[in-house]
Amino acid sequence: QKEVEQDPGPLSVPEGAIVSLNCTYSNSAFQYFMWYRQYSRKGPELLMYTYSSGNKEDGRFTAQVDKSSKYISLFIRDSQPSDSATYLCAMSGTGSGGYQKVTFGTGTKLQVIP
Amino acid sequence: DAGITQSPRHKVTETGTPVTLRCHQTENHRYMYWYRQDPGHGLRLIHYSYGVKDTDKGEVSDGYSVSRSKTEDFLLTLESATSSQTSVYFCAISFRGDEQYFGPGTRLTVT
Numbered sequence: 001q002k003e004v005e006q007d008p009g010p011l012s013v014p015e016g017a018i019v020s021l022n023c024t025y026s027n028s029a030f031q032y033f034m035w036y037r038q039y040s041r042k043g044p045e046l047l048m049y050t051y052s053s054g055n056k057e058d059g060r061f062t063a064q065v066d067k068s069s070k071y072i073s074l075f076i077r078d079s080q081p082s083d084s085a086t087y088l089c090a091m092s093g094t095g096s097g098g099y100q101k102v103t104f105g106t107g108t109k110l111q112v113i114p
Numbered sequence: 115d116a117g118i119t120q121s122p123r124h125k126v127t128e129t130g131t132p133v134t135l136r137c138h139q140t141e142n143h144r145y146m147y148w149y150r151q152d153p154g155h156g157l158r159l160i161h162y163s164y165g166v167k168d169t170d171k172g173e174v175s176d177g178y179s180v181s182r183s184k185t186e187d188f189l190l191t192l193e194s195a196t197s198s199q200t201s202v203y204f205c206a207i208s209f210r211g212d213e214q215y216f217g218p219g220t221r222l223t224v225t
Binding site: 032034036041042043044045046049088090092100101102104105106107 | 154155156157159204211212213214215216217218219
């Protein structure tokens with residue numbers, strides 16, 4: 001079993017829909033949770049960064065962490081064709097000042113249809 | 115791309131030849147990483163560096179070596195390229211070791 005599981009999709013939605021992207025994980029030591037967006041033939045771009053449980057909102061994007069269920073989500077409101085990309089979740093453990101291994105999901109491909 | 119450049123951006127090479135990829139940052143971040151990204155496997159860590167001349171192996175380090183003689187440069191060398199090393203290679207940097215910022219990638223084809 002992989003430490004981080006992410007449905008590869010593809011996920012196709014109409015423009016304006018609310019999108020929900022999810023990851024599950026098995027390592028209870030994970031404390032930092034990230035979402036990256038990767039456009040085709042580009043490098044991953046950090047979208048959201050959260051620590052521990054709870055919600056974080058940034059414009060149309062909301063990241064949610066439920067540590068009790070080992071489940072994280074990224075919600076995109078009013079989705080736009082420009083949101084079409086692959087979304088990768090990532091997570092790491094505690095301990096500042098030293099190297100922390102970051103574990104990535106394999107990514108969910110999202111297509112927003114105009 | 116957060117002040118990170120990678121060179122070359124594309125390379126085709128023959129099996130058995132050595133190849134060096136370069137990552138350059140202008141952010142003065144302590145940590146630098148090399149990943150490869152392949153369909154079905156996602157991002158896999160090859161090597162990382164936590165300071166000048168301080169490097170360590172990641173999960174897929176066989177056949178790769180790295181060097182970091184300056185804060186801003188991190189080199190990845192494929193000692194004798196094989197077809198299984200055909201991939202997209204990403205460099206990443208981090209200030210604290212958690213949030214990572216990625217470069218634009220290098221597409222490497224080994225024929």
